[in-house]
Amino acid sequence: MTKAGPLKGRAARLAQLMPSGPSTAARTPFVLLVVLLLGGGLITLLLLNSSLNEGSFKLSELKKRTTELTDEEQELQRDVDDRSAPDALERRARELGMVPGGSPVFLDPDGTVRGVPSPAGAPPAQPPAYPNTPGR
Numbered sequence: 159m160t161k162a163g164p165l166k167g168r169a170a171r172l173a174q175l176m177p178s179g180p181s182t183a184a185r186t187p188f189v190l191l192v193v194l195l196l197g198g199g200l201i202t203l204l205l206l207n208s209s210l211n212e213g214s215f216k217l218s219e220l221k222k223r224t225t226e227l228t229d230e231e232q233e234l235q236r237d238v239d240d241r242s243a244p245d246a247l248e249r250r251a252r253e254l255g256m257v258p259g260g261s262p263v264f265l266d267p268d269g270t271v272r273g274v275p276s277p278a279g280a281p282p283a284q285p286p287a288y289p290n291t292p293g294r
Contacts, residue, residue: 164170240246260276 241250257278259278261273263271263273263275265271
């Protein structure tokens, strides 16, 4: 093993390109910048992820509420349809004491009557109410 002397030729040219001695002072700001950028990126991703999760929970709650309201709307529409059926309207009208009308009569603009007016029919007789008897 011999002691290495001064560099010659190609090795000398390469040694001139490489910095000699410790250069930690130049690396410290760069390393600090990279650490800050990575930390800031991770914090930003964490905040973005939590915001998306919150929005997802809110969306699922709103979808559930929409389903409940749709079911309620369908139930109410079914009730309206049941009450507006012709037989239901007739039954409720009879309960209120209304009777079917006779043939329609029309008035012309000059005041003449078209058709023969007739009174409405008498209300149907109510079934007799039976008193409560013991044993029934």
